[in-house]
Structure formats: structure tokens, C-alpha cells
Amino acid sequence: xxxxxxxxxxxxxxxxxxxxxxxxxxxxxxxxxxxxxxxxxxxxxxxxxxxxxxxxxxxxxxxxxxxxxxxxxxxxxxxxxxxxxxxxxxxxxxxxxxxxxxxxxxxxxxxxxxxxxxxxxxxxxxxxxxxxxxxxxxxxxxxxxxxxxxxxxxxxxxxxxxxxxxxxxxxxxxxxxxxxxxxxxxxxxxxxxxxxxxxxxxxxxxxxxxxxxxxxxxxxxxxxxxxxxxxxxxxxxxxxxxxxxxxxxxxxxxxxxxxxxxxxxxxxxxxxxxxxxxxxxxxx
Amino acid sequence: xxxxxxxxxxxxxxxxxxxxxxxxxxxxxxxxxxxxxxxxxxxxxxxxxxxxxxxxxxxxxxxxxxxxxxxxxxxxxxxxxxxxxxxxxxxxxxx
Numbered sequence: 001x002x003x004x005x006x007x008x009x010x011x012x013x014x015x016x017x018x019x020x021x022x023x024x025x026x027x028x029x030x031x032x033x034x035x036x037x038x039x040x041x042x043x044x045x046x047x048x049x050x051x052x053x054x055x056x057x058x059x060x061x062x063x064x065x066x067x068x069x070x071x072x073x074x075x076x077x078x079x080x081x082x083x084x085x086x087x088x089x090x091x092x093x094x095x096x097x098x099x100x101x102x103x104x105x106x107x108x109x110x111x112x113x114x115x116x117x118x119x120x121x122x123x124x125x126x127x128x129x130x131x132x133x134x135x136x137x138x139x140x141x142x143x144x145x146x147x148x149x150x151x152x153x154x155x156x157x158x159x160x161x162x163x164x165x166x167x168x169x170x171x172x173x174x175x176x177x178x179x180x181x182x183x184x185x186x187x188x189x190x191x192x193x194x195x196x197x198x199x200x201x202x203x204x205x206x207x208x209x210x211x212x213x214x215x216x217x218x219x220x221x222x223x224x225x226x227x228x229x230x231x232x233x234x235x236x237x238x239x240x241x242x243x244x245x246x247x248x249x250x251x252x253x254x255x256x257x258x259x260x261x262x263x264x265x266x267x268x269x270x271x272x273x274x275x276x277x278x279x280x281x282x283x284x
Numbered sequence: 285x286x287x288x289x290x291x292x293x294x295x296x297x298x299x300x301x302x303x304x305x306x307x308x309x310x311x312x313x314x315x316x317x318x319x320x321x322x323x324x325x326x327x328x329x330x331x332x333x334x335x336x337x338x339x340x341x342x343x344x345x346x347x348x349x350x351x352x353x354x355x356x357x358x359x360x361x362x363x364x365x366x367x368x369x370x371x372x373x374x375x376x377x378x379x
Contacts, residue, residue: 002374010377010379011377013374015373015374075360076360138379141379157374159374159376159377161377161378161379162376162377162378162379163379164374164376170373170374171368171369171370171371171372171373171374172372172373172374172375172376173372173374173375173376174375174376175375175376175377175378179368179372180365180366180367180368181365181366181367181368181369182363182364182365183363183364183365183366184363184364185362185363185364186363187363187365187376188376188379189376189377189378189379190378190379191378191379193378194377194378194379195378195379206379222378224376226362226363226364226365227360227361227362227363228361228362228363229361232360232361232362232363233363234379235360236360254360254362255362256360256361256362257362257363257365272362273365276364276365276366277365277366277367
């Protein structure tokens with residue numbers, strides 16, 4: 001029996017959670033939502049963004065999240081970076097997703113963000129480069145799903161938006177058709193048609209190309225990737241989407257299974273996906 | 285009483301004077317050339333070896349490529365999937 005609630009601008013579903021675990025997971029999502037929201041001026045993220053350019057003490061949880069975000073940026077060759085807060089606001093994502101409403105004028109032009117390599121984190125002291133605005137939403141959501149699935153009493157799963165992590169395995173339908181058994185770890189799907197809004201007469205979405213500071217142009221409608229954790233899966237899916245045509249090969253070089261649905265609806269699976277599905281079928 | 289060379293009047297001493305002048309010019313030229321070479325070598329060696337005098341572009345210390353590759357592989361690790369074993373009981377969305 002699954003239970004669900006809303007947090008971080010999406011629906012969170014749990015399977016295999018007792019009432020006590022459900023409450024604990026809901027509290028965890030709510031606490032992290034308050035801490036990392038770009039839209040609540042009293043959140044720790046907003047406080048840190050206001051102090052860009054000078055060293056700022058941060059909480060242990062915030063420092064750990066920034067550390068993961070920097071690891072993801074390095075592992076994705078700088079494709080998935082935490083420095084896109086300003087670019088997201090300029091594209092129109094300046095309030096909770098549910099409150100975005102209709103077209104509210106043109107997209108504001110912004111310069112590409114400062115390099116993520118200029119972020120300095122020593123223990124719990126963080127220094128952002130001048131003009132840098134953090135957005136940690138993607139990493140925070142995936143980290144919270146990973147943390148929540150550990151809190152389950154036994155086999156089950158937790159999903160939030162496009163991120164899902166399991167204990168004990170799960171058969172699940174995939175966006176864009178198809179189904180798969182996730183034996184262990186996390187699975188994430190990132191795309192340009194779910195979390196999007198109208199601005200400047202056109203559709204904008206949340207997957208920003210760090211090179212242009214604009215919503216990325218990609219041949220993929222959505223990309224699904226499988227990681228040992230939800231953070232890994234989410235980072236891989238976003239990076240493969242942003243890598244456009246070389247996304248399947250890029251995931252193969254990391255050994256990560258990826259499934260790509262193009263804007264025309266065609267489905268492509270990279271070699272790692274085919275290998276895992278094929279080898280498993282051969283064993284049964 | 286010794287006679288000056290100019291007073292000698294003969295052609296043989298004049299030839300020796302000319303040869304001596306030529307050797308002196310060559311020696312001075314050689315000494316200047318050696319001095320320049322030593323000075324230039326010293327400057328080059330100083331710039332190449334003394335901290336703070338390098339004019340070459342600084343190159344950051346980089347870890348070996350194999351190390352970078354292993355760390356990167358470790359940073360994003362693949363999960364395990366297989367064909368469905370039962371009708372799916374859940375579905376994922378996209379974000």
C-alpha cells in the first residue's frame with residue numbers, strides 16, 4: 001500500500017513505509033525544502049546566495065549537500081552544476097512551480113554563471129564567487145529520496161518527481177513507454193516536457209545549459225538513467241540530456257544504462273542498458 | 285739605449301706590430317663574446333630555475349589520467365536493471 005504527499009514541488013510516493021516512517025520521511029522532505037528553497041527568503045540557501053563573494057558559515061547538512069553537488073559537477077564534466085540559480089530565475093522559474101502561471105513577459109538575458117570550480121568549501125565555511133547563485137534543487141531531491149529509502153523498515157521504494165530509489169527491487173513503468181525491473185539503486189528521468197513553463201512567447205524548462213545560461217536545446221524529450229543511488233541516476237540523466245547527441249555514448253563510457261526518448265517519440269537504449277537487459281534475460 | 289719600435293724604420297718590426305694588433309683585437313672580441321655567452325646563459329638558467337623568475341605559463345598540478353578516470357567512474361556508479369518479472373506495480377514520472 002503506497003502513501004503520498006506533496007513536497008519540493010512534486011508528489012512524493014512511498015511503498016513499504018509504516019506510519020512512523022511516513023511521518024519521518026515527510027518531515028525530512030519538509031525540512032530540506034525549507035533549507036534549500038530559492039523562493040523563501042529565510043531559507044539557508046537564500047542566505048548563502050546573498051553572501052556570495054565572502055566566506056559564510058553553513059550548516060553541516062548544507063555543506064554535505066554542496067559537497068555532493070560539486071562531486072556531481074566534476075563527474076559530469078561540468079554539465080550538471082549547482083551555479084544556475086540566476087539562470088533559472090532569468091528563464092522565469094522565480095517562484096514555486098505551481099505558482100508560475102502563464103507567460104509573464106520576456107526572458108531576461110544573463111551571462112553564463114561563474115565556474116563551479118570557483119566555489120570554495122572548507123569544512124563548514126562556504127565561499128561562492130561574486131555573482132554566483134546556487135540552485136541545489138536537483139541534488140537535494142535525489143539525496144532526500146536516497147535518505148528516505150534507507151529509513152524504510154523493509155523492502156519498498158520512494159519516488160519524488162522523476163527520481164525513484166528502491167530496497168528489494170521493483171517493476172515499474174517508464175515515462176515514454178516500456179517497463180523495467182530495478183533490482184537495486186535508483187532510477188531517474190529528466191526531460192523538457194514535464195517541468196516547463198511559458199515565458200517570452202515560448203516554452204522554457206529547468207534543464208539549463210551552463211554554457212549559455214539558457215534552457216538547453218536537446219534532441220531528447222526525456223532521458224532515463226540508472227544509478228547505484230538516486231543522486232547518481234539523476235546526475236547521469238541530466239548530463240546525458242544536456243550532452244544531446246553524444247549522451248548515449250557518454251553514459252556508456254561511465255557504464256551507466258540510459259534510455260532516451262527523442263522529440264519525435266523514438267526510443268533509443270544505450271549499450272549498457274541493452275547489455276544489462278540482455279544479460280539478465282539470458283540468465284532467466 | 286733601447287730604440288722605440290716607431291724609430292726602427294725597418295719593415296719587419298712593423299709587420300710584427302700589425303700582427304700583435306690583430307691578435308689583440310681578436311682576443312678582445314673573443315673575451316666579449318665569451319662574456320656575452322656566460323651572461324646570457326646565467327640569465328636563462330636563473331629564469332628557468334629560480335622561483336619567481338619563470339616567464340613560462342604556469343601549469344597546474346594535474347593528477348594522472350588513470351586516477352581521474354577511476355575517480356570519475358567511482359563518482360557515478362550504475363544501478364542494476366533487468367526485464368520486468370511481473371506487471372509493473374509503480375511508475376516513474378519525469379522531472
